[in-house]
Amino acid sequence: MELKRNIISLQKGLVCPPNDGMDNRIAVSTVQAHLMQWGYMLDQDSFTELSKSDLSFIHTFNDEVISYLKVVMGGKRNYQPLYKNFPEEVMAKSDSELFWNAMIHYWSQGTWEPSTVTYEKPIQFETVKYTMIKYGTAERFANIFKDLVSINTSLMPQDLDIVKWFVKSGETLVFPASIPFKETLCTVLGAIIETGKELEFI
Numbered sequence: 001m002e003l004k005r006n007i008i009s010l011q012k013g014l015v016c017p018p019n020d021g022m023d024n025r026i027a028v029s030t031v032q033a034h035l036m037q038w039g040y041m042l043d044q045d046s047f048t049e050l051s052k053s054d055l056s057f058i059h060t061f062n063d064e065v066i067s068y069l070k071v072v073m074g075g076k077r078n079y080q081p082l083y084k085n086f087p088e089e090v091m092a093k094s095d096s097e098l099f100w101n102a103m104i105h106y107w108s109q110g111t112w113e114p115s116t117v118t119y120e121k122p123i124q125f126e127t128v129k130y131t132m133i134k135y136g137t138a139e140r141f142a143n144i145f146k147d148l149v150s151i152n153t154s155l156m157p158q159d160l161d162i163v164k165w166f167v168k169s170g171e172t173l174v175f176p177a178s179i180p181f182k183e184t185l186c187t188v189l190g191a192i193i194e195t196g197k198e199l200e201f202i
Contacts, residue, residue, distance in 0.1 A: 001071050003165045005141070006064045011158065012144055014136035015046045015061065017053040024058055025051045026096040031062045032103065038069045041130035044107045049135045142174045149188060152180040160187055167191035 001007070009016045028051045032042055042050060050058065145166040148159050155163065163184065166173060168191055179185040 001068060003161060004064050005169075006061050007068045008144065008162055008165065009136060009141060010040075010065050010068065010133065011162070012136075013132070013134055014140065015042065015050055015133050016136040016138065016141040017050045017057060017061070019049065019052045020054040020057070022052055022054055024053065024055055025100065027051075027055055027058050029096045029099045029103075031058060033099065034062060034066055035133070036130065038066070038073060039131055040069070041106075041132055043132045043134055044103075046133050046135040047103065142172065145171070146174040146176055149179045149184050150176040151184070154181065154183055155187075160184075163187055164191045168195055 005016070025047075028042070028047055031050070032047065035041060050061070053061075145163065148155060148163050164187065167188060179188060
């Protein structure tokens with residue numbers, strides 16, 4: 001599957017949204033409901049920050065991340081989106097308020113019992129330990145590349161693909177003082193040569 005910024009962020013346990021000054025909590029509640037069916041959940045900070053993004057970014061994030069999870073998790077889960085026409089179709093405001101209260105209760109380490117509330121559309125999630133997605137700034141995203149090329153051992157194929165993506169994507173590259181592992185250094189240099197263009201470095 002083609003790597004994209006949102007997929008790389010998810011692989012590293014992050015969401016790195018722009019702050020567009022919006023209040024799209026209802027849309028993000030819908031995204032949260034979709035993620036939870038795959039065992040993932042936005043933590044409170046990432047939920048809040050993603051809600052500040054334009055609806056177009058939220059829509060793209062939902063589509064890219066859910067498509068990725070479908071591929072990597074395959075038939076492990078029988079995924080049926082609660083809102084098939086997202087973002088045109090989202091939670092009703094009444095549902096979103098109840099869902100938000102449940103999230104706060106969950107984030108506060110309380111006992112979450114969704115069966116105690118009535119939703120316009122049924123929302124059924126297993127009581128599981130969710131993989132939390134944390135908020136990442138633009139700087140934190142850029143440091144994914146720096147962190148990977150700083151490792152003094154062989155990188156996993158997935159991480160080598162991320163390194164190549166950074167070089168080829170046109171992102172500003174944040175380099176460490178040195179790249180200690182020769183295989184990683186060769187991967188970086190090879191990707192630079194493949195681009196055939198000047199890159200911006202920090």
